[in-house]
Amino acid sequence: xxxxxxxxxxxxxxxxxxxxxxxxxxxxxxxxxxxxxxxxxxxxxxxxxxxxxxxxxxxxxxxxxxxxxxxxxxxxxxxxxxxxxxxxxxxxxxxxxxxxxxxxxxxxxxxxxxxxxxxxxxxxxxxxxxxxxxxxxxxxxxxxxxxxxxxxxxxxxxxxxxxxxxxxxxxxxxxxxxxxxxxxxxxxxxxxxxxxxxxxxxxxxxxxxxxxxxxxxxxxxxxxxxxxxxxxxxxxxxxxxxxxxxxxxxxxxxxxxxxxxxxxxxxxxxxxxxxxxxxxxxxxxxxxxxxxxxxxxxxxxxxxxxxxxxxxxxxxxxxxxxxxxxxxxxxxxxxxxxxxxxxxxxxxxxxxxxxxxxxxxxxxxxxxxxxxxxxxxxxxxxxxxxxxxxxxxxxxxxxxxxxxxxxxxxxxxxxxxxxxxxxxxxxxxxxxxxxxxxxxxxxxxxxxxxxxxxxxxxxx
Numbered sequence: 001x002x003x004x005x006x007x008x009x010x011x012x013x014x015x016x017x018x019x020x021x022x023x024x025x026x027x028x029x030x031x032x033x034x035x036x037x038x039x040x041x042x043x044x045x046x047x048x049x050x051x052x053x054x055x056x057x058x059x060x061x062x063x064x065x066x067x068x069x070x071x072x073x074x075x076x077x078x079x080x081x082x083x084x085x086x087x088x089x090x091x092x093x094x095x096x097x098x099x100x101x102x103x104x105x106x107x108x109x110x111x112x113x114x115x116x117x118x119x120x121x122x123x124x125x126x127x128x129x130x131x132x133x134x135x136x137x138x139x140x141x142x143x144x145x146x147x148x149x150x151x152x153x154x155x156x157x158x159x160x161x162x163x164x165x166x167x168x169x170x171x172x173x174x175x176x177x178x179x180x181x182x183x184x185x186x187x188x189x190x191x192x193x194x195x196x197x198x199x200x201x202x203x204x205x206x207x208x209x210x211x212x213x214x215x216x217x218x219x220x221x222x223x224x225x226x227x228x229x230x231x232x233x234x235x236x237x238x239x240x241x242x243x244x245x246x247x248x249x250x251x252x253x254x255x256x257x258x259x260x261x262x263x264x265x266x267x268x269x270x271x272x273x274x275x276x277x278x279x280x281x282x283x284x285x286x287x288x289x290x291x292x293x294x295x296x297x298x299x300x301x302x303x304x305x306x307x308x309x310x311x312x313x314x315x316x317x318x319x320x321x322x323x324x325x326x327x328x329x330x331x332x333x334x335x336x337x338x339x340x341x342x343x344x345x346x347x348x349x350x351x352x353x354x355x356x357x358x359x360x361x362x363x364x365x366x367x368x369x370x371x372x373x374x375x376x377x378x379x380x381x382x383x384x385x386x387x388x389x390x391x392x393x394x395x396x397x398x399x400x401x402x403x404x405x406x407x408x409x410x411x412x413x414x415x416x417x418x419x420x421x422x423x424x425x426x427x428x429x430x431x432x433x434x435x436x437x438x439x440x441x442x443x444x445x446x447x448x449x450x451x452x453x454x455x456x457x458x459x460x
Contacts, residue, residue, distance in 0.1 A: 026066035030081040032089055042076050042129045043104045044069070044121075047083040047090050052098040057116075064118045069125060076103070076125045103128045110175050115236060127178060132170035136182040139189070145180060146190075146202055151226055155181040157197025162218075166199055169219045176240075177226045204229045204277065215285075224285075230276045233290040238297070241288055241316050268309050268328070275334055286342055287313075302350060303363040313341050319356075320348045 030045065046062050048055035066078035083090035083098060093102060093109060101112035103125060110128050114120045133155065136142045145152055155166045163181070170179035184196060191200060191207055199210040199218065208225065215221040231237065269291055276289035283289075292298070298306045301321060306312065311334070313322040324337045325347075340346040350356060 026070040026078060027063055028077065028079040030079045030086075032086050034079070034081065035089060035092070038104060039106070044076050044078050044125045045093075045102050045104060046080040047093070047095045047098065047100040047102070048080060049084050049098040050082060055099045058099050061116060061118050061121070065121050065125075068118060068122050074126060074129070076129045105129060108171075112175070113239075124175070128174050132174050133167055133179045133181050136180050136186055139186055142182055142186050142190070145178075149178060150203060150228060151177060152202040153177065153179050153222060153226075154187065154200050154202065155179075155197065156184055156187055156191075156193060156200060158183075160197045162197050162199065165218050169222055172219065173222055173226070177222075201225045227288055229280060229284070229289060230273050231288075231290045233292045237290070238316070268311070271328075271331055271334060272311075275331060275338070279335060283338060283342075287338065300364070300367070303359060311337070313338070315348075319350050319352045321350050322346045322348060 044065070046055075046058065048058070062078070062080065069076050069078055081089065083095050083100070090100075093104075095102075099116075101116075101121065103110045103112065105128070112121065112124050114124060136145060136154070142154075153170075155163055157163065166179070166181075173179075184193075187200075190202075193200070193209065199222075200207050201210075201222075203225070210218060210221050212218070227241070233241075272289055272291070275283075298310070298312055298321075301314070301319065311324055311328055315321070322337075322341045324333075326333075328334050328337065337346070
């Protein structure tokens with residue numbers, strides 16, 4: 001029995017050792033030969049630096065990604081490369097920071113900019129590694145995709161120049177969302193299209209069709225429509241909104257504005273959702289509606305405190321923001337406020353000017369110092385008091401060193417009798433002595449002359 005128990009415990013230990021780091025076997029360490037061997041496979045690569053804290057935090061997640069993709073039968077191979085050891089290779093792939101996640105497919109390299117979670121990274125790998133445009137062969141498949149995706153782009157029709165544009169946009173923006181194609185029979189029960197071919201986006205319980213004359217380029221339209229009409233906004237979503245490129249369409253006084261609504265009460269949140277849905281035709285091209293939990297970001301933006309709940313409209317292109325002049329209680333007030341922002345009559349605050357940037361740097365520095373002192377006063381005294389003490393000692397040492405050197409030099413000059421004043425005094429003494437000598441010589445000559453005169457007279 002004891003032998004059996006020992007074998008059982010030993011067996012558990014072996015299994016635990018095998019399961020302790022399951023992802024390690026599915027993540028390959030890459031070197032400088034990777035460039036020549038990667039062409040026949042699809043690779044998901046983490047470029048990291050050994051000293052990078054974010055890279056160390058990503059490492060266990062990356063192992064789970066390798067295990068997930070391998071166990072699901074994905075063709076994507078997962079690897080990691082020390083970008084500091086193989087800096088030349090990293091530069092060729094355009095690595096600028098750590099960690100950098102790229103999916104390499106043929107000659108194309110796709111950057112991953114989403115949340116660093118296992119599910120998000122795996123979903124990105126499966127989406128980008130497949131075809132840019134996926135076919136929906138049946139109504140059942142179409143209905144399944146409608147339920148699975150909050151935002152779904154579908155090209156409806158046969159071969160056409162629009163389909164070629166759609167394929168190009170899909171290759172560019174596949175890193176953000178899926179793209180599908182279907183025949184008219186597959187989607188006929190769900191949509192009513194005035195003409196074919198067409199590009200349709202399904203979201204917010206409805207669908208919207210791309211119009212080249214009203215919506216401009218297909219790429220800009222897709223980039224804007226890939227967001228829900230009303231969404232939860234966080235730091236990553238805000239970054240994505242700024243990266244859409246719509247803020248460059250600033251041909252008039254109306255740019256691409258992104259409103260942030262922080263800590264909304266249920267009533268105000270419902271009111272904004274109604275405006276986002278009922279006034280879509282008026283505001284969709286210029287506004288993205290949503291809400292943000294907490295007011296830390298807004299407080300840092302305006303360098304002050306925002307009362308909650310508040311309605312704020314933020315221009316993501318230049319960090320300007322707009323606040324209503326009075327509390328908003330009705331849909332009419334909210335629509336009027338948004339219209340005043342779009343027509344340029346509302347008061348703009350903030351911005352990205354030089355003075356504003358200097359104020360922001362000072363505000364961020366003060367906020368950081370205050371947060372450190374609030375969380376740990378002793379640590380704050382050590383972090384900021386020690387450097388100030390060292391700097392004070394250095395300044396004192398420099399000042400006293402200069403004073404001592406000047407005193408020593410003066411003492412040395414005095415000892416050697418080489419100061420400027422003493423040189424002048426010595427020169428004056430020599431001059432006076434020479435004059436006295438000349439006067440003595442003259443008096444002696446006169447006395448000699450007087451002594452010789454009686455003799456000369458006798459001789460005469």
